[in-house]
Amino acid sequence: MAANRRPTLTDVAREVGVSAKTVSRVLNEDGPASAQTREQVLAAVARLGFQPNLMARNIRVGGPDTTVGLVVPDLGNPFFGAVARSIEDTVRDRGLTLLMGSSADDPERERALTDKFLARRVSILIVVPSVGADHAHLKSHRTAGLPVIFLDRPGVGLATDSIVSSNRAGAHDGVAHLVAHGHRRLGFVGDLPLKLYTRRERLAGYRSALQEADIPYDRSLVVNAHDQRDAEAATAQLLRLPDPPTALFAGNNIVAMGIVAELARSKRKDVAVVAFDDLSLAEALEPALTVVAQDAEELGRAAATTALTRLDGDRTRARTITVSTRLIVRGSGEQAAPKA
Amino acid sequence: MAANRRPTLTDVAREVGVSAKTVSRVLNEDGPASAQTREQVLAAVARLGFQPNLMARNIRVGGPDTTVGLVVPDLGNPFFGAVARSIEDTVRDRGLTLLMGSSADDPERERALTDKFLARRVSILIVVPSVGADHAHLKSHRTAGLPVIFLDRPGVGLATDSIVSSNRAGAHDGVAHLVAHGHRRLGFVGDLPLKLYTRRERLAGYRSALQEADIPYDRSLVVNAHDQRDAEAATAQLLRLPDPPTALFAGNNIVAMGIVAELARSKRKDVAVVAFDDLSLAEALEPALTVVAQDAEELGRAAATTALTRLDGDRTRARTITVSTRLIVRGSGEQAAPKA
DNA sequence: CTGAAAGCGCTAACAT
DNA sequence: ATGTTAGCGCTTTCAG
Numbered sequence: 001m002a003a004n005r006r007p008t009l010t011d012v013a014r015e016v017g018v019s020a021k022t023v024s025r026v027l028n029e030d031g032p033a034s035a036q037t038r039e040q041v042l043a044a045v046a047r048l049g050f051q052p053n054l055m056a057r058n059i060r061v062g063g064p065d066t067t068v069g070l071v072v073p074d075l076g077n078p079f080f081g082a083v084a085r086s087i088e089d090t091v092r093d094r095g096l097t098l099l100m101g102s103s104a105d106d107p108e109r110e111r112a113l114t115d116k117f118l119a120r121r122v123s124i125l126i127v128v129p130s131v132g133a134d135h136a137h138l139k140s141h142r143t144a145g146l147p148v149i150f151l152d153r154p155g156v157g158l159a160t161d162s163i164v165s166s167n168r169a170g171a172h173d174g175v176a177h178l179v180a181h182g183h184r185r186l187g188f189v190g191d192l193p194l195k196l197y198t199r200r201e202r203l204a205g206y207r208s209a210l211q212e213a214d215i216p217y218d219r220s221l222v223v224n225a226h227d228q229r230d231a232e233a234a235t236a237q238l239l240r241l242p243d244p245p246t247a248l249f250a251g252n253n254i255v256a257m258g259i260v261a262e263l264a265r266s267k268r269k270d271v272a273v274v275a276f277d278d279l280s281l282a283e284a285l286e287p288a289l290t291v292v293a294q295d296a297e298e299l300g301r302a303a304a305t306t307a308l309t310r311l312d313g314d315r316t317r318a319r320t321i322t323v324s325t326r327l328i329v330r331g332s333g334e335q336a337a338p339k340a
Numbered sequence: 341m342a343a344n345r346r347p348t349l350t351d352v353a354r355e356v357g358v359s360a361k362t363v364s365r366v367l368n369e370d371g372p373a374s375a376q377t378r379e380q381v382l383a384a385v386a387r388l389g390f391q392p393n394l395m396a397r398n399i400r401v402g403g404p405d406t407t408v409g410l411v412v413p414d415l416g417n418p419f420f421g422a423v424a425r426s427i428e429d430t431v432r433d434r435g436l437t438l439l440m441g442s443s444a445d446d447p448e449r450e451r452a453l454t455d456k457f458l459a460r461r462v463s464i465l466i467v468v469p470s471v472g473a474d475h476a477h478l479k480s481h482r483t484a485g486l487p488v489i490f491l492d493r494p495g496v497g498l499a500t501d502s503i504v505s506s507n508r509a510g511a512h513d514g515v516a517h518l519v520a521h522g523h524r525r526l527g528f529v530g531d532l533p534l535k536l537y538t539r540r541e542r543l544a545g546y547r548s549a550l551q552e553a554d555i556p557y558d559r560s561l562v563v564n565a566h567d568q569r570d571a572e573a574a575t576a577q578l579l580r581l582p583d584p585p586t587a588l589f590a591g592n593n594i595v596a597m598g599i600v601a602e603l604a605r606s607k608r609k610d611v612a613v614v615a616f617d618d619l620s621l622a623e624a625l626e627p628a629l630t631v632v633a634q635d636a637e638e639l640g641r642a643a644a645t646t647a648l649t650r651l652d653g654d655r656t657r658a659r660t661i662t663v664s665t666r667l668i669v670r671g672s673g674e675q676a677a678p679k680a
Numbered sequence: 681c682t683g684a685a686a687g688c689g690c691t692a693a694c695a696t
Numbered sequence: 697a698t699g700t701t702a703g704c705g706c707t708t709t710c711a712g
Contacts, residue, residue, distance in 0.1 A: 006461075006484055008689055019699050024691060032697055049480030054459035055395035055405065056689035060704050065395065067439075075438075076425040078418040078620075085416040088442060097456050098415075099407075100440045102428060116437050119394035121346075140389035144346055257620050264624035280597050281621045284604035348705055359683045364707065372681055396705035400688050 007048040015044040027052060058121065064146070067097050068124040068307070069117030073105040079253055079277060079296055080128070083151070086300025087126065094308060096123060107133035114138070122146075124307040129155040131193050147310035149303050153197040154320070161310070162320045163303045167198050167276075170292040170325030171205025171249070174274040177290065177327060178247040179213045182337030183272060185221065186210065187238045187245035189259055191252050192226040199224075202251050202276055221245055231258020232265075239268065246337050250275035260285060272335035278328065288330035298323045347388040355384040367392060398461065404486070407437050408464040408647070409457030413445040419593055419617060419636055420468070423491070426640025427466065434648060436463060447473035454478070463487075464647040469495040471533050487650035489643050493537040494660070501650070502660045503643045507538050507616075510632040510665030511545025511589070514614040517630065517667060518587040519553045522677030523612060525561065526550065527578045527585030529595045532566040539564075542591050542616055561585055571598020572605075579608065586677050587612035593619055600625060612675035618668065628670035638663045 013020045018037060025031045026041040033041075044050070058065050068091050072080040088098045099117060103110035110130045117125055118141060126149045129135065135148075136157035142148045150162040178186055188206050190199045207217055223238055225231035231250075235258060238245055248271060250256035256275035263271055275282075275291045282289035302321050353360045358377060365371045366381040373381075384390070398405050408431050412420040428438045439457060443450035450470045457465055458481060466489045469475065475488075476497035482488045490502040518526055528546050530539045547557055563578055565571035571590075575598060578585055588611060590596035596615035603611055615622075615631045622629035642661050 006481075009691095010689075020689085021691075021700080022698060025698085028691085030691085034697060037697080049477070051455070051458045051481075053399065053461065053689055054456070055461060056399045056704090057691075058704095059393065059396045059399060059688095059706085060690045060692080062704065074425065075428060075440075076418070076422045078416070078421060081418060081421040082416045084440075085414065085442065088415060097439075097453070098441055099437070100415075101438055102425065113437070115391070116394070118391045121393065121395060137389070141346075141391075257624075260621060260624045264626070264628070279621060281600060281619060281625065284597075284600045285621065285624060286604075286626050288604075349707095350705075360705085361684085361707075362682060365682085368707085370707090374681065377681085393705055396688090397707075398688095399690085400705080400707045402688065 006053075007050045009050075009052070012041065012044045012048060012050050015048065016040045064121045064123040066095055067099045067120065067122045068126065068304075069114070069120075069122035070098060070100045071103050071110055071113050071117075071125075071127045072100065073103055073128055073130065075100070075102045077254070078280070079294065082296035083300040083303075086297040087304045090301050090304035091124070091308065103128075103130050105130045107131075111137075118146075123311060124304075125149070126151055126303050126307065127155065128152045129197075131195050131197075147307040149307050151299065151303050159318045161306050161318050163299055163306065164320065164322055165198075165294045165299065166322050166325050167201035168205040168208070170294075170327070171202035171251075171276060172209045173205075173325075173327045174276065174290075174292040174333075175206045175209035175249050176212070177329065177333045178249065178272055178274055179209060179215070181247075181272060181334050183245075183247035184213075184215055184337070185218075185243065185245040185247070186215070187235075187248040188222045189231055189234050189238070189248060189250055189255050190222065190224050191255055192224045192230075194224065199251055206249055225255050225258060228254055228258040228261065231255040232262040235259045235262040236266070239266070239271070245271070247272035247274075247333075247335070249273075253277035253279055256289070256291070260289065270335055270338075272337070273332045276325075282328075283330055285332070287332045287335065290330045290333035291328050292325045293328050294325055295323050346393075347390045349390075349392070352381065352384045352388060352390050355388065356380045404461045404463040406435055407439045407460065407462045408466065408644075409454070409460075409462035410438060410440045411443050411450055411453050411457075411465075411467045412440065413443055413468055413470065415440070415442045417594070418620070419634065422636035423640040423643075426637040427644045430641050430644035431464070431648065443468070443470050445470045447471075451477075458486075463651060464644075465489070466491055466643050466647065467495065468492045469537075471536050487647040489647050491639065491643050499658045501646050501658050503639055503646065504660065504662055505538075505634045505639065506662050506665050507541035508545040508548070510634075510667070511542035511591075511616060512549045513545075513665075513667045514616065514630075514632040514673075515546045515549035515589050516552070517669065517673045518589065518612055518614055519549060519555070521587075521612060521674050523585075523587035524553075524555055524677070525558075525583065525585045525587070526555070527575075527588040528562045528591065529571055529574050529578070529588060529599055530562065530564050530591035531595055532564045532570075534564065539591055546589055565595050565598060568594055568598040568601065571595040572602040575599045575602040576606070579606070579611070585611070587614075587673075587675070589613075590615035593617035596629070596631070600629065610675055610678075612677070613672045616665075622668075623670055625672070627672045627675065630670045630673035631668050632665045633668050634665055635663050 101113045134157045135155040223234040225234045278293040441453045474497045475495040563574040565574045618633040
């Protein structure tokens with residue numbers, strides 16, 4: 001059995017004995033239609049299993065597709081999942097559907113994905129920019145009225161709205177919390193690549209907190225990791241140093257899991273830890289994990305509402321919205337610093 | 341400045357001084373084209389920032405859109421994130437892009453979402469069926485050649501491929517592990533609604549393990565929770581019983597977080613726990629959490645490859661693929677049962 | 681190698 | 697209240 005063609009508007013019209021336009025009117029509640037016609041049309045639609053072809057409609061109507069294109073680095077990272085959920089919740093009221101794909105933080109994949117979204121004429125484009133990606137090619141689209149939003153990190157080559165967390169201030173506060181509990185040897189386990197915006201900002205926050213406390217910056221206390229395994233190894237490496245850190249700051253949620261896992265494995269409860277980004281079981285750990293929590297929901301909502309405002313014609317200049325992080329003290333940052 | 345129209349093929353053609361078809365040929369590497377024409381066309385495309393309108397193309401070509409529609413209950417649940425990542429990885433080689441939306445486990449939202457996907461002529465439809473949803477309306481699409489796959493739970497009203505975890509066997513093994521360590525009072529904290537397929541299956545596994553051990557089924561030991569807070573309350577409730585459980589089985593990852601959080605809060609380390617579905621920090625808990633892990637990656641891959649096979653013309657009858665779970669013993673299941 | 685005409689499924693604009 | 701015509705942006709078909 002060959003894949004038989006899907007029924008079209010014309011098929012429905014023929015079935016009922018009316019014109020295509022009449023069917024269109026009934027389905028879109030455009031113009032008037034007699035009760036009887038309406039009923040017959042609806043019946044035929046159900047009988048044939050007719051499903052209007054949205055692509056054909058959009059092409060005729062000329063407007064953008066009622067979709068939002070979202071590019072994230074990793075669909076499996078719960079942080080981006082939470083952000084995506086928030087975006088979806090916000091745009092759904094406007095009848096917009098989320099299209100979501102992952103770039104794996106690869107500029108080429110990001111480009112391929114955005115091109116696909118653009119070719120589908122999404123109404124809104126929200127991108128977590130990959131490291132090394134250039135976004136100049138989006139300029140003409142933005143000029144043409146397409147809202148383009150950078151999320152979590154600023155983009156390169158295009159002046160447009162950006163929504164970011166208060167990475168620097170958040171990291172500063174987290175590290176200051178450790179300093180306040182007497183620590184002077186503070187390790188920083190950041191993510192990769194080194195050029196990643198969030199990493200740079202958080203590292204800057206770390207350094208400013210050290211500076212405030214007159215603690216010299218020691219490069220050997222800064223290590224990097226791309227995934228949880230790396231982070232475990234990096235943690236172990238730090239703790240093997242001749243003059244090891246007594247406290248650790250995790251640059252993101254994945255790294256945090258690595259640190260926590262490694263400390264648990266090696267039964268090191270004496271090391272103080274503060275992590276950037278909350279983890280689901282943070283409060284159940286021993287000690288409970290103190291974190292600088294990002295507000296994923298607000299990040300998503302801010303991105304979505306900003307985009308919707310643009311869609312509604314707001315042509316004011318590009319904004320950068322900084323969403324506050326929040327230090328949640330749970331205990332792991334208060335492990336006593338050893339006496340000097 | 342009004343939202344100026346995006347350039348079309350015709351615009352490019354006019355710019356170069358050739359016909360639209362020639363531009364089309366160059367871009368799709370269809371038919372021949374002189375080197376000079378090709379160059380001029382490409383230059384004009386770049387200059388104008390032309391982006392082919394995929395909707396117009398698809399409508400003319402008649403085939404489905406190169407997208408995969410995925411409906412999950414919650415974008416923020418890491419389990420579905422992991423599954424989505426796996427699906428995307430699998431279909432990307434075929435040039436397919438993932439479209440993803442959440443149903444919030446609401447049949448109406450699920451229906452609206454699938455209708456949107458169908459209206460966009462997705463190449464593949466993968467659905468985590470909501471409780472109470474009927475899928476008879478998908479029958480004609482499937483007959484017409486659209487691969488429809490049910491994921492995580494079977495669908496209702498349509499015979500098609502389903503990919504599920506070995507819920508019953510997995511739960512059985514998890515509970516048996518607790519029984520093997522001497523427990524006779526075993527609590528089950530399941531998810532809601534009660535009719536949820538995975539809940540029923542996992543509860544059945546729980547009951548079969550009890551039966552094997554000649555432990556009578558005690559309804560008062562079975563409670564339900566929809567989110568983490570509920571699960572915490574449910575756990576507390578179980579532990580307040582006159583003859584409380586000495587071991588708990590968590591019906592899913594969210595519930596597991598609730599149980600773990602509540603036990604941590606009340607400092608009850610004596611309660612044995614096994615959870616269905618792995619958690620990221622399971623190994624860092626004290627005791628480390630023993631789980632019945634689902635293979636999210638394999639679930640996603642199986643769904644995607646099955647769909648691709650169908651897309652390639654496989655018309656054999658609907659299959660149900662059961663992906664094995666794996667008991668990962670980490671310690672929390674071995675808390676000693678109190679002496680009788 | 682290139683172009684002209686027709687048409688995909690639908691709706692805007694005008695009929696009637 | 698309904699039908700007709702034209703055309704969205706693209707590709708297929710058939711001619712050169």
